[in-house]
Amino acid sequence: MSDPFQENTNDPFADHPLGAAIARAAAIAAGIEIDKPEEVTRFARMFWRVIALITSLLLIILLQIGFLFVVLGLLPAFIAYFLDNDPKKYLFKAIFYCNLSATLPYLSRAMMPDSGPASLELAMLAPRTWVIVYGSAFAGLLMVWLCRFLAYGTLTVTYTAREQFLTGTQEKLLDEWGTLVRKRAETEF
Amino acid sequence: MAQTEAAKEKPTKPDDDSSGPDVSGRLAKEARAKILAGLSQYQPAPDHAITRQDIVDNRYVIQLKQPLPDFDTPLNKAYAVIDEQDPDASLYALVCVRHLPQRITIMPQVRNIMNPHFVYPIAASVAELSTTGEQFFVIIFPRPKGKRLSTLLAEKSLPLHSSAFIRNNIFNPIANVLHQFEELGLCHGHINPENIYFGDGKLTLGECVSEPCGYSQPAYFEPLERMISHPAGKGEGEPSVDYYALGILMLMLLPGRRKFVSTPVAELAAVIAEKGSFNTLTADESIPDTYLDIIRGTLHDTKRDRWTDVQLKSWVAGKSFSVITPTYPIEASRPMHFMEKGYLNRKALALAMSRNWGKSTAVLRDGSVIRWVQLSIGQKEIANGLERILKSCGGEKSTNAKLNDELISRSLTMLDPYGPIRLRKLALHVDGLGSMLSEIFYHGEEEEMATMNDVLDFDLANGWADVLKRYLDVLLNNNMSNMLWKLDRLRVALRNHSLGFGIERCLYELTPYFPCQSPLLEGKHVTTLHQLLIALDQLAPRLSKEHDPMDRHIAAFIASRLNLGKNVRIQELSTNRALASHRALVTLKLLEQAQQRASYIRLPGLSAWMAAGLLTVIEHIHSRTLREQVTTHIEACADGGQLRPMLDIMRSAEYVARDKLGFDMATLKYRQNMVALQTLANQRVIKTHSTQVGNRIGYYLSLVIFGVTLYFLYLSGGRF
Numbered sequence: 038m039s040d041p042f043q044e045n046t047n048d049p050f051a052d053h054p055l056g057a058a059i060a061r062a063a064a065i066a067a068g069i070e071i072d073k074p075e076e077v078t079r080f081a082r083m084f085w086r087v088i089a090l091i092t093s094l095l096l097i098i099l100l101q102i103g104f105l106f107v108v109l110g111l112l113p114a115f116i117a118y119f120l121d122n123d124p125k126k127y128l129f130k131a132i133f134y135c136n137l138s139a140t141l142p143y144l145s146r147a148m149m150p151d152s153g154p155a156s157l158e159l160a161m162l163a164p165r166t167w168v169i170v171y172g173s174a175f176a177g178l179l180m181v182w183l184c185r186f187l188a189y190g191t192l193t194v195t196y197t198a199r200e201q202f203l204t205g206t207q208e209k210l211l212d213e214w215g216t217l218v219r220k221r222a223e224t225e226f
Numbered sequence: 227m228a229q230t231e232a233a234k235e236k237p238t239k240p241d242d243d244s245s246g247p248d249v250s251g252r253l254a255k256e257a258r259a260k261i262l263a264g265l266s267q268y269q270p271a272p273d274h275a276i277t278r279q280d281i282v283d284n285r286y287v288i289q290l291k292q293p294l295p296d297f298d299t300p301l302n303k304a305y306a307v308i309d310e311q312d313p314d315a316s317l318y319a320l321v322c323v324r325h326l327p328q329r330i331t332i333m334p335q336v337r338n339i340m341n342p343h344f345v346y347p348i349a350a351s352v353a354e355l356s357t358t359g360e361q362f363f364v365i366i367f368p369r370p371k372g373k374r375l376s377t378l379l380a381e382k383s384l385p386l387h388s389s390a391f392i393r394n395n396i397f398n399p400i401a402n403v404l405h406q407f408e409e410l411g412l413c414h415g416h417i418n419p420e421n422i423y424f425g426d427g428k429l430t431l432g433e434c435v436s437e438p439c440g441y442s443q444p445a446y447f448e449p450l451e452r453m454i455s456h457p458a459g460k461g462e463g464e465p466s467v468d469y470y471a472l473g474i475l476m477l478m479l480l481p482g483r484r485k486f487v488s489t490p491v492a493e494l495a496a497v498i499a500e501k502g503s504f505n506t507l508t509a510d511e512s513i514p515d516t517y518l519d520i521i522r523g524t525l526h527d528t529k530r531d532r533w534t535d536v537q538l539k540s541w542v543a544g545k546s547f548s549v550i551t552p553t554y555p556i557e558a559s560r561p562m563h564f565m566e567k568g569y570l571n572r573k574a575l576a577l578a579m580s581r582n583w584g585k586s587t588a589v590l591r592d593g594s595v596i597r598w599v600q601l602s603i604g605q606k607e608i609a610n611g612l613e614r615i616l617k618s619c620g621g622e623k624s625t626n627a628k629l630n631d632e633l634i635s636r637s638l639t640m641l642d643p644y645g646p647i648r649l650r651k652l653a654l655h656v657d658g659l660g661s662m663l664s665e666i667f668y669h670g671e672e673e674e675m676a677t678m679n680d681v682l683d684f685d686l687a688n689g690w691a692d693v694l695k696r697y698l699d700v701l702l703n704n705n706m707s708n709m710l711w712k713l714d715r716l717r718v719a720l721r722n723h724s725l726g727f728g729i730e731r732c733l734y735e736l737t738p739y740f741p742c743q744s745p746l747l748e749g750k751h752v753t754t755l756h757q758l759l760i761a762l763d764q765l766a767p768r769l770s771k772e773h774d775p776m777d778r779h780i781a782a783f784i785a786s787r788l789n790l791g792k793n794v795r796i797q798e799l800s801t802n803r804a805l806a807s808h809r810a811l812v813t814l815k816l817l818e819q820a821q822q823r824a825s826y827i828r829l830p831g832l833s834a835w836m837a838a839g840l841l842t843v844i845e846h847i848h849s850r851t852l853r854e855q856v857t858t859h860i861e862a863c864a865d866g867g868q869l870r871p872m873l874d875i876m877r878s879a880e881y882v883a884r885d886k887l888g889f890d891m892a893t894l895k896y897r898q899n900m901v902a903l904q905t906l907a908n909q910r911v912i913k914t915h916s917t918q919v920g921n922r923i924g925y926y927l928s929l930v931i932f933g934v935t936l937y938f939l940y941l942s943g944g945r946f
Contacts, residue, residue, distance in 0.1 A: 059905065059915060127921035134928035138935035145944035177928050184927070185920025192916050200906045203899045210899075214848050214892040222897040 059196075078124075102154045103147050106161055110140040113174030128181055135177025139170045254841045257857050261841075261864045262771060265834040270764040279356040283349040285310050286366045288319045290357050296374065297367075299421075299433075300442040301326065307366055316369040317348065320436045321355070321362045324751055325668035326458065327661050328363060329435040330739040332412055336435055339406045343399035345370050345423075345433045352751045360749035363741070367433050372425015379419055379478065386479050389516045396479065397472075397520075398542055399429045404468050405535045413463035415439035417471040418447050419478060438661035439463050445491040447471045449503065450527065452655075454495050454577060455646040459654025459662035466532045473524025473533075474507070482511040492581065499574035503527050504552045522549040529644070558602035564589055572603070576642035579634065583650055587630045590637050591622050599641075607697060611640050632684045639686070643693045647686045652677045656687045656709060660736030667733060667743055679729055682720050687713045712736070724793045725812050726785030730778045734786035744779035755787050756824040759817070759832060766831030775835050776813040784820045798877040801886065802846070810843045811876055818869040828867035837864035837872060848889040852881055 096104045114133040121129040143166060147157035160166045210218055280288040289306040297304035297318045307317040322328050329336075330350075339346050350365040375396075378384050385391045400417065407414050414434045421432030440460040445453045449470045452460045478484060486494055486507050498506045504525040513521055520541050523533030537547065554570075561568025562575050565582050569575040575595070579586040589595050596616070600609035619633035620626055635649045646653040652674065654662045659681070666674045681687075691710050694700040702710070712735060719731045734740060742752045746769060750761045762775050769775075785794070794815050799806040814836055821829065837860050844860075847853045856875060863871045905911055 059911065123918075123921060125922075127918075127925040131921070131924040131928035134925075134932040138928075138932045141935060142939060145939055149944055177924070180927055181921055181924030183920075184923040185917055188919035188923065189912070189916035192912055192919065196906050196912055200903060203903050203906070207896060207899050207903070210892050210896050213850050214889055215850070217848065218889070218893050218896050221893045222900060225893070 059199075100144070100147075102161075103144055103157055106143065106147075106157055107140060109161075110143070110167075110170045111136055113171055117174075117178075128178075131181050132174050132177040135180070136170065136174040139173030143170075253854060253857055254844055257861050258838050258841045261834050261838045261861065264865060265767050265770050265831065265838070268767050268831050268834065270767070270831050279354045279359075282307075282319065282351050282353050282364045282366055286317065286319065286349055288321070288353060288355070288364060290355060294318050294369075297369070299436060302436050317366055318369045320365045320367065320433065321353075322365065322436050324362065324741055325743070326437055326441065326664055327737045327740045328365070328437065329439060329462075332462075333435050335410050335412060339403070339410075341403050341406060343429055344403045344406075344431045347433065347435055352753075352757075358749070361751040363751055365433070365436055370423035370425070370430035370432070371428060372423050372430075374420055375422040375424050375429075376419035378424055384424070386481075389514070392476075392479055392517075393542060395427060396424075396429055397476070400431055400472060400475070401535070401538045401542060403431050404465065404472065405539075407468060408465040408535050411465065413439055413465055414468045414471075415460075415463050416443055417468055417475060418444055419475065422475075438658065440467070441661070443471070444487075446486050446489075446494060446507070447474045449529075450495060450498050450573070451642075451645045453491065453498070454580075455653050455655055455658065456662060456665070458665035459646065459652070459658035461655030461657035464529070466529045466534065469524045469533055469538070470503075472538075473521050476517055476521055476524070477507060477511075477513075480511075480513065480517060482513075485510070496574070496577060496581075498527075499571070499577045500554070500569075502552050502555050505554065519547040519549045522551060523547065526552060527555065558598065560598075560602045562589075562595065562598040562602065572599070572608075572641040573645065576638045576645060576648075579641075580638055580648040580653065583631075583634060586634045586637075590616065590633055591624070593622065595637065595641075608640060611693070611697065612637055615640060628680070631680065632686075635681075635684065635686055636689050639690045639693055640697075643690065643698060647681060647690055649681050649684070649686065650677045652681065654681070656690060656713075657706065659687070659709075659713070660733070660740070663729070663733045664737055664740060664743075667730075675729065679720065682713065682717060682729075682732060685714070685717060722793065724807075725776065725778065725781040725809065726790055726794055726816060728778060728782065730782035731785055734783050742779055742783040744777050744783070746773060746775075746777060746780065752783075755784065755820045756827065758783065759820055759824050759827060759829055762817075762835070763829040763831040766835040770831075770835040770838055774810070774813060774839055775817065775832060776809075781813075781816055784816045788819055788823060790819075796877045798879040799882050801879070802882050805843065805846050805882065808843050808846065810839050814840065814869060814873050814876065818873045821869050826868060826870070829869070830865050830867040833867050833869055833872065834864045836869060837861065840872065840876065843876065847881070847885050848892075849885050852885055856881065 093104075096107060100107065111133070114129065114136045117129040117132040118126065121127075143157060143160050146152050147154055147160075149156075277284065280290060282288065287308045287310060289308060292306035294304040294306055297320070299320065302320045302322050305319050305321065307319045309315040309317055328350075333347055333350060337347050345367045348366045348368060350363065352361050353364040354361050372378075379386075400422070404414065404417075414431070416432065416434045416439075421434075423430045423432065438458055438460070439462050440448060440452060441457045443457075443460075447470075448460070449467060452463065452467060455461075478487075489497075494506070501509075504522055504527075507525060508521065520533065520538070523537055523541075526532040533541075541547065555573065557571040558569075561570050563569075564575060564578055565585060567578065569578060579589075590612075593613075593616070596609050596612045599605050599612060615633060615636045616622065619636065620629040624630070631649060635647065638645070638648050646655050646658075650673075652662075663678060666678050688710055691702055691706070694702065716732045716735055719727045719735070720729060722728065733743070739753055741747075741750075742758060746765065747758075747761055750757075752758045752761050758780065762780075766775070784790075793807070794812045795806050796808075796811050796815060797806070799811070805811065817832065817836060821827065840860055841857065844853050844856055847856060859875045860872060863875065
C-alpha cells in the first residue's frame with residue numbers, strides 16, 4: 038500500500054507537461070491578462086516601428102519599384118498583422134513567412150544584373166504573379182487552420198486522459214481520507 | 227437521581243462528520259463484533275474478596291432463612307448468625323442498605339467500647355447474599371436479650387413506679403455507655419425505646435453504626451438544632467445530644483400523656499424555639515420531684531449548660547441539684563412581627579423564616595430584621611453582620627432569586643448559628659452534607675439536587691464557620707476544619723462538569739467509605755478501586771454490548787479515590803481537541819489510572835470492553851490506513867487484560883500529527899484537483915489552447931517553408 042502521506046504538490050499542473058499551457062489557455066479563456074507588462078510592450082512596439090521605418094527607407098532606395106511590389110505583395114501579411122490579436126502574433130508570422138516565400142523569388146530575379154526592374158514590372162502586370170503571391174498567403178492561413186484542427190483533436194484526447202487521471206486521484210483521496218476532505222475542500226478554501 | 231443521570235449517559239458520537247468511507251466503518255464494526263464475541267465467552271475470575279456467599283469476615287454465616295424482625299432498624303434487615311468458630315454465640319447480622327453511608331469511621335472506636343449494656347459491632351464486611359446474589363455491607367452484633375423497651379412500655383410490664391428500678395436498671399446502664407461515648411467524643415445518636423432492649427433484668431442499648439447518626443431517631447428525641455434538620459443531614463452530633471435523648475427517654479418512662487410524641491415536628495419545633503425544650507415537653511405534665519433535676523438538666527437547650535456525665539454520675543449517686551426551671555428564651559425587648567406573629571428570640575424567628583422562605587426576603591431586604599436585632603436585642607455586631615450579608619447579596623433593591631436565597635440562608639445562619647444550614651426546603655448540618663447528598667441521589671429529586679448544589683456553590687458551610695468564629699468565638703475541631711477545607715476545594719469540582727467532577731464527585735469526597743452508586747454496579751457494594759475494577763471486569767460480558775464502562779458516578783468515584791484535581795485529558799493529543807477530551811479516551815485514562823493504583827491487576831473482560839468502546843474514537847482518525855493500523859493494534863490489546871498498552875497506542879501523538887498533516891495536504895490536493903478538473907471540462911479552454919498550439923505549429927511550418935525557399939533561391943542563384 039502506498040503511503041498516503043507522501044503524495045503532495047501545490048501546483049495541480051506541475052506534474053504534467055501540458056500543465057503550463059493549459060493554465061495559460063485557461064487564463065486566456067477566462068480573459069485574464071498574462072502578457073508582459075504594458076511598459077515593456079510599448080517599448081517593443083516603438084522599437085519595431087522604428088526598425089520598420091528604417092527598413093522601408095532602405096528598401097525604397099534599394100528596390101525602387103521593387104518596394105511597391107513588396108508592399109503590394111505583402112499586403113495580406115500586413116492585414117493579418119492587424120487582425121491577429123494574439124500577443125505573439127503566430128498567425129501573422131505564419132502568413133507573413135508564406136507570403137514572403139512567394140514574394141522573394143520575384144524580388145531576387147529583379148535584383149539580378151541581367152534582369153533588372155523591368156522584369157519585375159512585367160511580373161507585376163501578370164495576374165499569375167499575384168495569384169501566386171496572394172495564394173501563398175492564403176495557403177499560410179489554411180495551414181494554420183489545419184494545424185488548429187489537428188491540435189484540437191490531439192488536445193481533446195490529452196485532456197480526456199488528464200481528466201481521467203485527476204478523477205482517479207480524487208477517488209483515491211476520498212477512499213483514504215473520507216468524504217470530509219471533499220466537504221472541507223469545497224467550503225474552507 | 228442516579229438512574230436519571232444514567233439515562234443522560236449515552237454513547238458518545240464523534241463531534242464532527244468525520245466518518246470515513248464504508249470500508250473503514252465496516253472494519254471498525256467487524257473488529258467490535260469480533261471483540262464482543264470473544265468477550266461473551268469470557269469467564270470472569272471469582273472475586274477473591276468474597277470467598278463464600280452469606281459470610282462475613284470468613285467466619286459469621288448469615289442465616290437468611292431466619293430473619294429477626296425484633297432487631298430490624300427502620301432501614302436495615304436483621305438476620306440470625308452462626309459463628310463458625312463459636313457456634314454457641316448469640317449474634318445477629320444487620321444487612322445495610324447501599325444508598326446511605328454507615329458510620330464506618332467511628333466503627334473501630336465503637337467496637338472497643340465492649341460494654342455489656344451496649345450492642346457493639348463485632349465484625350463488618352461486604353457479603354454476597356445467596357437469595358439475590360447482591361452484595362451488601364453487613365455488620366455483626368451480639369444479640370441483646372429481651373424485648374424492645376418500646377414493646378415493654380406498651381405492655382406496661384416494667385416496674386416503672388420504682389425509682390430504684392429506673393435509676394439502676396435503666397438509667398444507670400445507659401449513662402454508663404454514654405460515659406464511654408463521651409470519653410471518645412462520639413455521639414450514639416439513636417437512644418430511644420425502639421433501640422433499647424430489656425430482658426432478664428438487663429438493659430442493652432442498641433447499635434448506632436448502621437446508618438447516619440440520628441437518621442432513624444424520632445425528631446422529638448433530638449434537640450432543636452437536629453430536630454429541624456433533614457434526618458440524613460443531622461451530622462455526627464456531639465455527646466450532649468445523647469444526654470438530651472436520655473432526658474426525653476426519662477420523660478417517656480414516667481406516667482403522663484406525652485403530647486409531644488404525636489405533635490407534628492414543625493409545630494413542636496416552633497414551640498420549643500419559642501418556649502424552650504423543658505417548658506414545651508413537660509407542659510401540663512406532672513414530673514415527680516425525683517426526676518425533675520435530671521430532666522431539667524438534660525433538656526437544657528444550651529449545650530454548655532446541658533448535663534453531662536459528671537452531673538449524671540452524681541445524680542445516680544443520689545446527689546440533689548435543685549436545678550432552676552429554665553425560663554422562656556426571650557432575647558428581645560419588643561417582638562419582631564413576621565407572618566402576623568411576634569417573635570422574641572432569634573432562633574424562633576429564624577425557624578419561622580425558614581418555614582416561610584419566600585416571604586422572608588422582604589423583612590431582610592427592608593432592614594426590619596437588622597433594626598430589630600440592633601435595637602430590640604441590642605446585638606450590634608450581629609446587626610452589622612446581617613447588614614454586610616445584605617450588601618453582599620445585592621443590597622436592598624435586588625430581586626435576583628439566587629441572591630434572595632443566599633441572603634435568607636446566610637441571615638438565618640447569623641440569627642441561629644447553632645441551627646442547621648437552611649436553604650429553601652433543605653436544612654442540614656455541615657458534617658451531614660455527605661449523608662444528605664447520598665439521600666438526595668437515592669431519591670433523585672431534581673429540586674433537592676439543585677438546592678444541594680447551591681448549598682455547596684454558595685459556600686454556606688464556610689459562612690457558617692465564619693459566624694461561629696467571629697461572633698461566638700467557637701473553635702472548630704480538626705475534623706470540621708478539614709471538612710471546610712475540603713468543601714472549599716469541592717466548589718471548584720462542583721462547577722466542573724467534566725467526567726470525574728460535578729456533584730457526584732462531592733458525594734464521594736464527602737463520604738469516603740460510601741459505595742459507588744453507579745446503576746451499572748447495581749447489586750455490587752464497591753468501595754475501593756480494586757473492587758470497582760473487579761466488578762467491571764465481571765460485568766463486561768453482560769454489559770459491553772449496550773453500555774460504556776463509565777458513567778458520572780464511576781468517574782467521580784475513581785477521581786475521588788485518585789484525588790484528581792484537574793480535568794482528565796490526553797495531553798499528548800492536545801493538538802486535536804476532539805480527541806484529547808473524547809469520552810472514550812477519558813474513560814480509558816481514568817480506568818488505566820485506577821488499574822495502576824490497583825497494582826495492574828489483570829482485567830481481560832474490562833480491557834476487551836474498553837477496546838470495543840475505543841473503536842468509536844477511531845472514527846476521528848481521517849486516514850483509512852491509520853485507522854486500519856490502530857484498529858489492528860487495539861484488537862491485539864483487547865484480551866491482554868491491561869489498559870496501559872491501549873492507552874499508549876491511543877495517546878501516541880505521532881499518528882495524530884501524521885493524520886492531521888496528511889489530512890490538510892489531502893484537502894489541498896483535492897481542492898487543486900477539483901479546480902483542474904473544472905478547467906479541463908471547460909470547452910473554451912480547449913479551444914483557446916488548440917488555437918494557440920495550432921498557430922504556433924503553423925508558424926513553425928511557415929518558417930520551414932521560408933527556409934526551403936531561401937535554400938532553393940540560394941541554389942538557383944536567385945533565379946528560382
